[in-house]
Amino acid sequence: MDFMELAKRRYSCKKYQPDKPVEKDKLDKILAAGQVAPTAKNSQPQRIYVMQSEEALKIVDSLTPCRYGAPLVMVVAYDTTQEFVYPGEKYTSGAEDASIVATHMMLMAAAEGVDSCWLNFFDPDKAAEALKLPKNEKVVLMMDFGYAAEGTRPTPTHEKTKTMEELVSYR
Numbered sequence: 001m002d003f004m005e006l007a008k009r010r011y012s013c014k015k016y017q018p019d020k021p022v023e024k025d026k027l028d029k030i031l032a033a034g035q036v037a038p039t040a041k042n043s044q045p046q047r048i049y050v051m052q053s054e055e056a057l058k059i060v061d062s063l064t065p066c067r068y069g070a071p072l073v074m075v076v077a078y079d080t081t082q083e084f085v086y087p088g089e090k091y092t093s094g095a096e097d098a099s100i101v102a103t104h105m106m107l108m109a110a111a112e113g114v115d116s117c118w119l120n121f122f123d124p125d126k127a128a129e130a131l132k133l134p135k136n137e138k139v140v141l142m143m144d145f146g147y148a149a150e151g152t153r154p155t156p157t158h159e160k161t162k163t164m165e166e167l168v169s170y171r
């Protein structure tokens with residue numbers, strides 16, 4: 001599939017078939033797409049937690065109302081001891097790196113016919129605590145994966161984009 005077609009076809013799925021798991025080979029491809037994502041200085045600070053057991057999904061549900069029945073959720077974190085520190089030392093790359101990794105995985109999922117939704121409606125510190133992460137790991141996002149329940153459609157805003165004039169400046 002042409003990349004633009006894939007990018008347009010992906011949408012944030014907000015209702016999944018809870019009993020239809022993501023197949024292991026597709027999960028492996030999704031994770032592999034994240035593995036080859038670029039990170040600052042190739043430091044690869046991302047840490048990915050695949051939440052799919054009943055117990056793990058209960059933890060997700062205690063943190064966010066946005067699982068929408070997905071059978072698999074990834075928590076994407078990064079190791080603060082491994083991220084890049086920008087010159088000036090005010091900014092670091094961890095959240096950027098984790099986001100690029102997550103974007104790779106989201107688009108790979110779409111290419112494999114797996115639906116997804118990026119989530120930030122949760123408290124990252126509470127998530128780190130609930131997952132018992134080491135102190136040097138910060139949670140950036142969660143991502144639902146699964147297969148859309150029958151009749152699920154993109155939200156009406158899915159195709160609404162700002163104009164190029166609003167989004168892009170040529171200088």
Ligand SMILES: Cc1cc2nc3c(=O)[nH]c(=O)nc-3n(C[C@H](O)[C@H](O)[C@H](O)COP(=O)(O)O)c2cc1C
Nearest residue numbers: 010011012014066117118119120121154155157158
């Ligand atoms: C950074 C980010 C955070 C998001 N957080 C949530 C969330 O917590 N819950 C949710 O239902 N959707 C969430 N979304 C999905 C957005 O609402 C959705 O991407 C946006 O409305 C555009 O719709 P589309 O992805 O179908 O094109 C998030 C998306 C992004 C990129």
